[in-house]
Amino acid sequence: MTMQQVELKVQEQYERFRRDLPLMQRGPNEGRWVLYLDGARGFFDSEDEAYDEGVTKLGPEAGFVVARVESIEPVLLTAALAWFPGG
């Protein structure tokens, strides 16, 4: 599988994860990290644990998603962008 194909898979899985997120947030795993590939494969206390499980059990090119079970919010590139007066 080429890296482009892997990235398409990750994109597809991330969209599925986003659709499933509200349901996951209503369960006991809010705030934990999920390993996601065609559904939740496991919930973990850290991103490292979830990633480790994904790479070793599913493979680095499986197209899995690692994300926190929490509302998706934008982040600022850097705080200076928000501060600039008159911006």
Next chain:
Amino acid sequence: MSGRDVFHGNAGSKDRLIAEGPVVAARLRPGRAVAEIARMRGQDLPYVDVSMLIDTGASTSFVERHVVEALGIASIRRQVVALADHKSVECLVYRATIDLPLQDADDHSPKMTPLGITIAATPNATRELPHHGLLGRDFLSHFTMVYAGSTGRFDLVVSSVLPRDR
């Protein structure tokens, strides 16, 4: 690892530190697990030497996309990033390893220390930038930073268990 290993940053002068900010020269590469699989396949292990600006205003760490593309690793999620003028862009997020030259607290010898890092990839710059990316507060959460502006130096003192190279 000792809890007080340290990265010594030196811009060369007070004025250069003012002009350039605290910049870390390091090496980005795929994490250990990905590297092991590549080794088994007989593949070369890519790496990119990068200069990263420490930015206490950034909550997360960023690097230009071409850097992670050169590493040949897959992303693990997306992140919407707000830019100036109320614009935003969806960035791919990666797990990688950053090798930092730390000085050992006990014998003062330098050693390249691998740390796991989560890093979002920005679109490639359309002009030459002074750095490859930003090290944000997620990265800094493992260090005590000493910014000695009058001397042109800064230190990152390890203050918690460093994220493992995975």
